[in-house]
Each structure stands twice: as C-alpha cells, then as structure tokens.
Amino acid sequence: MRSENPLMNQVLDAYKPLWSLKHAISLMSWDFETYMPRQGTEDRGVADSQLQMLHKDLLLDKDFVSLVESAKNLENLGDTEKGVVRVLDREIVRQIKIPKELTEAESLARIRGNMAWREARSKSDFKMFEPYLENMVEIKKQIAAKKGYEKHPYDALLDVFEEQLTVADMDRVFGTLTPRIQQILKKLRDSNSPFCQESNLTTIKYDIEKVDKLNQDILKLLQYDMKRFRLDISTHPFTETMGLNDVRITTRYEGSDFKRSIFSTIHEGGHALYNLQCDQSLSHTPIEGGTSLGLHESQSRFWENIVGRSIQFVHLIAPLIRDYVDHTKQATDEDLFFYFNNVKADYIRVDADEVTYNLHIAIRYEIEKKIFGNELRVREIPDYWNDRMEDLLGIRPTTDSQGVLQDTHWSSGLFGYFPTYTLGNLVSAIIASKMHKDLSEYEQDIQKGNFDPIRNWLRLNIHQYGSTYAPKDLLAKNFGECYNPDYFITYIENKYCV
Numbered sequence: 001m002r003s004e005n006p007l008m009n010q011v012l013d014a015y016k017p018l019w020s021l022k023h024a025i026s027l028m029s030w031d032f033e034t035y036m037p038r039q040g041t042e043d044r045g046v047a048d049s050q051l052q053m054l055h056k057d058l059l060l061d062k063d064f065v066s067l068v069e070s071a072k073n074l075e076n077l078g079d080t081e082k083g084v085v086r087v088l089d090r091e092i093v094r095q096i097k098i099p100k101e102l103t104e105a106e107s108l109a110r111i112r113g114n115m116a117w118r119e120a121r122s123k124s125d126f127k128m129f130e131p132y133l134e135n136m137v138e139i140k141k142q143i144a145a146k147k148g149y150e151k152h153p154y155d156a157l158l159d160v161f162e163e164q165l166t167v168a169d170m171d172r173v174f175g176t177l178t179p180r181i182q183q184i185l186k187k188l189r190d191s192n193s194p195f196c197q198e199s200n201l202t203t204i205k206y207d208i209e210k211v212d213k214l215n216q217d218i219l220k221l222l223q224y225d226m227k228r229f230r231l232d233i234s235t236h237p238f239t240e241t242m243g244l245n246d247v248r249i250t251t252r253y254e255g256s257d258f259k260r261s262i263f264s265t266i267h268e269g270g271h272a273l274y275n276l277q278c279d280q281s282l283s284h285t286p287i288e289g290g291t292s293l294g295l296h297e298s299q300s301r302f303w304e305n306i307v308g309r310s311i312q313f314v315h316l317i318a319p320l321i322r323d324y325v326d327h328t329k330q331a332t333d334e335d336l337f338f339y340f341n342n343v344k345a346d347y348i349r350v351d352a353d354e355v356t357y358n359l360h361i362a363i364r365y366e367i368e369k370k371i372f373g374n375e376l377r378v379r380e381i382p383d384y385w386n387d388r389m390e391d392l393l394g395i396r397p398t399t400d401s402q403g404v405l406q407d408t409h410w411s412s413g414l415f416g417y418f419p420t421y422t423l424g425n426l427v428s429a430i431i432a433s434k435m436h437k438d439l440s441e442y443e444q445d446i447q448k449g450n451f452d453p454i455r456n457w458l459r460l461n462i463h464q465y466g467s468t469y470a471p472k473d474l475l476a477k478n479f480g481e482c483y484n485p486d487y488f489i490t491y492i493e494n495k496y497c498v
Helices: 006-034 038-059 062-072 079-097 100-123 126-147 153-161 167-190 208-221 259-276 293-307 311-324 333-340 357-372 378-393 419-438 442-448 452-461 471-479 486-496
Strands: 229-233 239-243 246-251
Touching: 006 038, 006 062, 006 079, 006 239, 006 246, 038 079, 038 100, 062 079, 079 126, 100 126, 126 153, 126 357, 126 378, 153 167, 153 357, 153 419, 167 357, 167 419, 167 486, 208 229, 208 259, 208 311, 229 259, 239 259, 246 259, 259 293, 259 333, 293 419, 293 452, 293 471, 311 333, 311 442, 357 378, 357 419, 419 452, 419 471, 419 486, 442 452
Parallel strands: 229 246
Antiparallel strands: 239 246
16 A cells, blocks of 8 residues: 555555564464464463564554654545554554553463463363453453543443444443344244254264365355465364465364354354455555454354355255265255254354354353443352353353353453454344345355355455444445344344244
8 A cells, every 4th residue: 555645655664564563473373273382382472472562662662653643634635544544543542551561461361361261161160260360350450441431441342342332332232132032032932943943963973074175165165265365273263364365264173063164164254255355455554454343243244144054055055065974965955954043042152043142242241341340250250151141041051161161252351352243243134134235136146156246245345445444434334324233133033033
C-alpha cells in the first residue's frame, strides 16, 4: 500500500518492523500448538514475552507515536488511510495505558497457565488450574482498570476483541436470543423432531488417514489455494495468519463422529478465507486481515453451518463421504443431513449444534461479566457453570473436563473473546439473508460446487476491506444492520421448525 500523502508513507514504512515481529510471533504461536516439543514451553514463554516487549517498544517509540499523531491531523485521507490511522492510534493508546511489566506478566502467565490448564484438563481437576486462573484474572482486572471504561470493567476487555462492543450490547443480544432459543429447543424436543434423533454414525470409528484425505478434498472443492494455505493437526482447531499469503489452519481427528473433523476444517477454512481474500494492497499494513473476531467468526460460521450443513452441500459432498468413510456407504443424503444437524444438549461447546451453541456462550458471558464485576470468585466458577448448564440446557456436568476446563481461552487470558462467537452466528445469518437476495442461484451453486459467486460476494462486501472499517461501521455501511439476533432466530426457525 502506498499513499499520495508522504507522511502516510512514512507511517507505513515505519510500521514494517512491527509487522515483521507480529509475523514471527504468529509463527511461534502456530508452532507452539502444532510441532513444538512440550519441554520447550518455558523457553518459548521467555522468547514470546521478549518479542511482545520488543513489539511494544517499537509501537511506543516516540518518533513512531509522533508520526501517527501527525497523521491524525491530516485532511482528505482516503478510507484505507483513515483505517490505518484508526488501528494504530487505538493500539498505541491501549499500550500506553498498560505498563510494560503488566504486559510481560500477562505473556508469562499465558504460557504457564496454558500448560497448567492442559494438565488439569487431562486429570479433570479444576483445583490444579485454579491458582493460575486466579493470577490471570488479577492481571486482566489490572489491565481493564488501566485501559479504562465508561460503565463496566468488562467493557474494556470486550473492546479488545470487538471494537466498541459493550456489556450493554451483549445484554441486549442475549436478552433476546437466550429465551427464543430455549423456546425453539423445547419445541423440537416436544415434537420428537427428526433433528433430535441420534444417528448411529456418531459412535462408529473411522479411519483417520481417510478422513484427512476427505478434509483435503473438501478444501479443494471449496477452492482453497494450497500455495497460500495449509492444514495441520492440533488438539484445539485454530487459524493462524502470518500474512495474506501464508494462512494456516488446523483440525482434529478423534477416531469417531467424523462430522466433528470435517466441520472443524470447514470452520477454520472460513477464517482463513477472510484473510486470503483481503485486498493484497493492504499486505504488511496494520489493516491487513479481518476487522474483528466477531466478523471473523461470521465467516467461519457461514461456511461451517449455513453452507456446510445445508442439504445442498450434503448432496455435493455425499459421494466423497461414502468413498472415504466406510460405514456411510449405505447412508442416504438425508441420513447425512440429519446426522450433520442433530440437535441435542451437549456438555462440550465445540461439539454443540447450531441451535444450542449460543446457550454455551451465554454461560461463559455471564461468568466473565460477573468475574470482572466482582460478583463471582474464581473458586465459585465450577458450581456456577454447572448450575447454568442445568438451567439452560437441562444437563449437569459430572467432571471438570466436561465442564469448566473444556476451553483453552481463560488459560490464555482471552476474557471477552467468547461473546464474539455469538456475534459471528448473528452476522452469518445477516450475511445469508442479504446474499440470498443478491445471488438468485445461491442454493443451486452450492449443490453444483460453484462457489465463485459466494466467494466474490464475500470479498466485495467484507473481505477486501481488511480492517479498514471498525466492525460496527462495516456492518452499517454494507448491511444496514449490526448485531441483530432476529436474522439468526429466523434462520434457525426456518431450518429446524418448518
């Protein structure tokens, strides 16, 4: 990206070392989750914290800050230039407020906490993890206080992952969404819906090598450029972006219930596509890649659920499934469709269906809001979690790994992250509604494997902009909506209750 304004070009040139450090940190993060030997944890923690410190030093260098301050006063900037200034100013202000020693403490707590969480989860013992979580919560409370907020301490953490997001926003979302989803769930159960019938495909073992090949073929069907993209294996599927031409995803193989693996792959592929379709002119700038986690999640949820679990997509990939998954050879397309869309209360968030998923997020949101509002103590989390699972889903975890220890997020200090999953679901439904109106052969294209119209639509309306616009601004600009739950509720009702 080059600007007609010399000062903006100075800003962009001065940002290159910062981008390079982010590239290295991302690569280390990917390696930590995939190939790094476990004994390397402490060394990696030191290296990561030092690189984070170096990144902060460069960001807050007085000459760089002065450049950005001067750029804020420029007139007649284009939208991309304004986006660069907005993103940099936002990060500089945040980092100025957070003392260096607090940043370093958070980095070390993240590495140590993550390893403690892994061991605690394997032994299903929250007490093993509790002191590490206590430490991380205290650090994040200090960060929230330093960052500042208008109404609720949790606002400061929500804003990190979804710019301008507040407790008031999420209270409105869940205030509408939670009771409506509970009503739909009750209706499905009471009517003995075929969506609620357990499939025998869930428990039968599969050949991991064959399902890996199935995943690779599905990604080819979805037209991923394997010269800019790769698939690996990790305990918890994720996407890591080193740059617009190096995006890596992971999936998991558990040996049974093969849909978990293919939908993890499609989900992470949706994240990857957002970055891969960002305008290449934004490469190496502060605005390359998705504008927020909520918008990112809308892309993964759109591909995983709205496309991937549709009957049209089932028709497309059913022959592949029968080729690679031996026990599906006699399954009809309808069998696969109901297997993919089975609705049931599940203990594990990542295994939840699209009807119940947001109830899992509602619980985590409540806990985080109460923790940072000083209404809930860390040691009380397991009981609160189990009580709310029983209230909302009608099931009660019997072990910590089945409940409070299932997610990695808190061990890494990612408080404020969970609500973006629900935002992603809401926005994916808004996207689908608008796309249906614009693409007359949307469903036929999915069944034929013609994804160019869908990919191009997403590129033009979302992907190309990178982080040029704040999420609320982008949604208002191109969709005239923000985090409206009505579209998602309508989508669920039309799919499951008709």
